[in-house]
Every structure is written in structure tokens, then in C-alpha cells.
Amino acid sequence: MIYLDYAAHAPADPAVLERFCDIERRFPANPNSVHAAGKAAREEMARVTExxxxxxxxxxxxxxxxxxxxxxxxxxxxxxxxxxxHIGKHIISTPLEHSSVSGSLTALQERGWEIDLLSIGRDGTVDPEEVRELLRPDTVLVAICAVDSELGTIQPVNEIAALLADHPNCRLHVDATQAIGRIPVDFSGIDTLSFAPHKFGGICGSGVLLKRSRMPLEPQMNGGASTTLYRSGTPALGLAASSALALQLACDERES
Structure with a gap:
């Protein structure tokens, strides 16, 4: 079989699988534990995060x-x-978003948030000027994908980020799942950015959210110590380490 659907899932890189197994063998402890094995796992988690x-x-x-x-x-x-x-309940997005984005917006809409969707041009891109026209004092979020999974369209994220610089109460979330590891992505001007390593040789069940420091974010899960206040649960060191290697390999291949 010839497999070509890398937009949905890329086969795990053998080196990434080996890294996962190696980390699981070498660091069996919970990184949150206070004993020596836990400390070693915590230190490795910090290195991977860096x-x-x-x-x-x-x-x-x-x-x-x-x-x-x-x-x-x-x-x-x-x-x-x-x-x-407390600032507002208005959000701007697009009709091209992944179902995890559109589904989240629908859930918020059912709870009182107002959602405006941008128009899509003939080339599949949105117009930053329409974002400017839709912005209101109560707009708290613009959510847009960096690259569309169906069309492959690269959206003008940097232009939208520059536009929102004059709107400090409005955050920019970028779903970069189809972009990270494939094209250069600049985190500047973006408040939150998501991606999944399994798109570029990582392992399913792992993901990353980048969140600007000091930016308010309400956790969606409670209880259970972790590496962050915003996402509880025992840190998955093996998945984190394999994700870091997958990202490193993807970036090296892109640059070469």
C-alpha cells in the first residue's frame, strides 16, 4: 500500500519511536514525585520543554x-x-477551521457567545481588512488556522496579528497543526498556538499548546498536579520527549 494522507497522520519516525521507548525505560517515575527517580524525570521533562x-x-x-x-x-x-x-463575548473565526475549533465555538455560542465567521476568498484566504471591520470593543478572540488541512491555503496570520496589536483585549489563537514542522511559523504576535506532533512523525496522543506568559486562561480540567497550572494530569515524559525529537527532525528536514 502506498500511503499519502500525511495531512491526517504521518507515520511515526523510527527514531521517534525509539526515543519514546528509551525514555520510558530510563525514567519510570512520575515527574511530580519527590524521590530521586521523580527528580530525574522532572529534570528530563524540563530539558525536553526547553x-x-x-x-x-x-x-x-x-x-x-x-x-x-x-x-x-x-x-x-x-x-x-x-x-x-467580563470583557465581552464576541469571537471572530473562519468556516475553514478544524472541527475541534468549530466545535468549541459552537459550544460557546450555545452558552451566549456571539461568533462571526470571515468570508473566504477565491484563493481560500481571509482578508485581514474584514477582521478589522468585524472587530468590536467586546471582541475577545480571533481564532484562525495557519494552514487549511483541505486546501493547503496559508492564511495571513502575521497581518492579523499586527492588526490586533491595537486591540489589547482581543487574543489571537492560531491552529498551526498543518503548519508546524512544514513551513516556518512565527509565534510573535500570537497569544496561543496549537499543534500535534503526529502530523510530522511524532506519536498520536501528544499535542502542544503555546500560551503567552501572564495571559489569563481558564483551565478545562481540574485536579492532578502537572507541569503547568493550565492542564492537570501526570506529565507524559515519553510522549513529550518523542514530540521534541519529531519536531527537531522535521525542522532540520525543512531547513535542508
């Missing part, structure tokens, strides 16, 4: 590990909306 931060232009404190891009999108969109509800 690697992902360096590859994405974020700081280690801005890296949140999730179970995938779907969870990352839910956390970003619902978390921003709920943390900003």
Missing part, C-alpha cells in the same frame, strides 16, 4: 503539553473566552 520552546520561539513556561491538537484547541478557545467573559 527544546520545544527553543524550536518554536517560545519560553519554557509558555509550553503546555496536551493529548493532541484537539485538546489544545479546546483549552485555548474555551479557556480564553471564559477568562475574558
Amino acid at each position: 527544546q520545544i520552546a527553543a524550536l518554536t520561539g517560545a519560553s519554557p513556561a509558555e509550553v503546555i503539553f496536551t493529548s493532541g491538537a484537539t485538546e489544545a484547541n479546546n483549552l485555548a478557545i474555551k479557556g480564553i473566552a471564559q477568562a475574558s467573559r
